[in-house]
Amino acid sequence: MGKRKDNEIRKKYTKEEIINDIKRFVSEFGRVPTSKDFEKLEGYPSRKTITNIFGNFNDAIRACGFIPVGINFRDNKIKYNKEYLLNKISEYIDVYGKVPTLKNMSDFLGYECKIYYTKTFGSWNNALKELGLPLNSVSQYNDEYLKEAFRRFVSEHGRVPTWRDFNKNKDYPSFWCYQNRFGSWNNALRYYGYPTLEDVYNFEVISKNLLLLCNEIYSKEKRDIISISDIESCEYLPRYCCLKRHFDKNNISIKEFLNKNGFDINECGIGMKHIFDDGELTQSKYEYNFSLYLRNVLNLKYNIDYFRNVKYKDFILNYNGYFNCDYLINYKNRKIYIEIAGMLNGYKMHYYENKAINAKRKELYRLNLMEKESMLKENNLDYFILFPEDININFLNVVFGKEVIKSA
Numbered sequence: 001m002g003k004r005k006d007n008e009i010r011k012k013y014t015k016e017e018i019i020n021d022i023k024r025f026v027s028e029f030g031r032v033p034t035s036k037d038f039e040k041l042e043g044y045p046s047r048k049t050i051t052n053i054f055g056n057f058n059d060a061i062r063a064c065g066f067i068p069v070g071i072n073f074r075d076n077k078i079k080y081n082k083e084y085l086l087n088k089i090s091e092y093i094d095v096y097g098k099v100p101t102l103k104n105m106s107d108f109l110g111y112e113c114k115i116y117y118t119k120t121f122g123s124w125n126n127a128l129k130e131l132g133l134p135l136n137s138v139s140q141y142n143d144e145y146l147k148e149a150f151r152r153f154v155s156e157h158g159r160v161p162t163w164r165d166f167n168k169n170k171d172y173p174s175f176w177c178y179q180n181r182f183g184s185w186n187n188a189l190r191y192y193g194y195p196t197l198e199d200v201y202n203f204e205v206i207s208k209n210l211l212l213l214c215n216e217i218y219s220k221e222k223r224d225i226i227s228i229s230d231i232e233s234c235e236y237l238p239r240y241c242c243l244k245r246h247f248d249k250n251n252i253s254i255k256e257f258l259n260k261n262g263f264d265i266n267e268c269g270i271g272m273k274h275i276f277d278d279g280e281l282t283q284s285k286y287e288y289n290f291s292l293y294l295r296n297v298l299n300l301k302y303n304i305d306y307f308r309n310v311k312y313k314d315f316i317l318n319y320n321g322y323f324n325c326d327y328l329i330n331y332k333n334r335k336i337y338i339e340i341a342g343m344l345n346g347y348k349m350h351y352y353e354n355k356a357i358n359a360k361r362k363e364l365y366r367l368n369l370m371e372k373e374s375m376l377k378e379n380n381l382d383y384f385i386l387f388p389e390d391i392n393i394n395f396l397n398v399v400f401g402k403e404v405i406k407s408a
Contacts, residue, residue, distance in 0.1 A: 015063070018060060019064050020322065022050075023322045024323075024324070025041075026064075027323065027368070029364050033061075035057040042283050042284070043283045082130070085113075085116060085121075085127065086127065086131060088105070089105065089128070090131070092105060099128065102114055102117070105117075145173070146188075153165065160189065160194045163175040163185040164235070196238075203249070206243060209237050210231075210258075211263075223285065223292075224263050224264065225272070226258070226263065226264075226265055228240045228266075229272065231243060272288055276291070278303070281308075286388050287342070290338070294327075294329065300331065306329040306331075308326065308327060310325045310337075311324055312325060312372070312375060315328075325338070332401070335382060336384065336400075337376055337381055339369060341385055342388060344362065344369070347362065350366065354370075386399075
């Protein structure tokens with residue numbers, strides 16, 4: 001998730017709505033949020049919006065009845081000394097069975113902890129040395145090792161790697177190692193004597209490839225709005241920032257170019273947010289495609305035939321939590337509850353086989369979704385959990401018992 005602009009969704013929040021959103025965060029993620037969470041998390045008001053309304057982010061947290069993260073440190077109720085910080089590393093290892101990175105540690109504690117370890121030990125790796133633990137790998141690779149790994153990829157694959165090839169690939173160092181060493185991935189390519197996509201692609205090639213991506217997406221998903229994440233994950237396009245520079249040099253924005261060719265771009269970070277003319281907000285391309293199906297295939301109207309983010313406490317007896325249901329649909333004398341499991345893309349079998357997911361956020365999402373389904377099932381409600389691979393016209397026609405297949 002990329003950072004977003006505060007004005008990307010022009011919605012006026014009330015204090016009550018923000019309090020409900022903060023409580024929903026706690027319910028979904030099992031911890032009190034920090035201001036950083038609301039700079040990048042889709043489906044929630046931005047940090048700036050919360051601060052503007054409450055005057056202070058921590059005041060918003062207190063209004064919900066929670067203690068702001070890190071407040072104990074500022075009140076000097078907890079001494080962030082060597083013993084405390086080292087104990088937290090040991091606690092992480094006890095829970096997860098591995099040596100944490102600094103980011104792992106921040107996620108575990110629920111706040112940015114770099115400053116505490118840097119002030120106390122000089123660096124994160126010095127803290128690991130205190131415990132006799134292996135250092136995080138980014139500092140262990142020397143220039144020769146990074147060069148050898150890069151050349152090995154070229155030899156094995158017959159092409160120059162992209163940063164994506166070195167992202168979460170156990171056979172190679174992380175692209176962050178190269179970025180930290182050279183300042184950027186493109187600088188690393190140039191250092192090793194290879195041209196970058198930005199160097200070799202001219203505007204004509206890039207614009208043709210961008211339209212190729214748009215047509216591929218429309219062919220597969222009937223979606224004419226692309227997101228930055230679509231561009232970022234495309235193998236034959238440079239990263240969005242590089243793409244934008246090429247268009248800027250040619251005195252046309254990406255949005256203007258796409259509009260002229262019958263497409264549009266959602267520029268709200270790397271997510272896929274869209275506001276329909278009737279005010280419906282979709283937070284992902286899965287929600288967008290599903291809402292298109294409801295509108296164009298089933299001919300349903302928002303806030304008349306189907307409703308969004310319906311509170312579970314409004315239809316589940318004796319439930320007073322903060323879960324929301326993505327869709328409530330009235331169709332052919334059926335009242336259908338729909339949950340879109342967008343965050344579990346690629347984890348459908350984990351869900352149905354009740355297998356834990358290593359990523360903490362996805363695992364909390366999975367457990368919450370299971371709790372939702374349990375309530376829906378116990379109350380004999382007509383419901384479906386839709387995973388990303390389910391959101392296609394043939395499957396949805398089966399869900400809604402529709403015989404005639406019509407293009408969305």
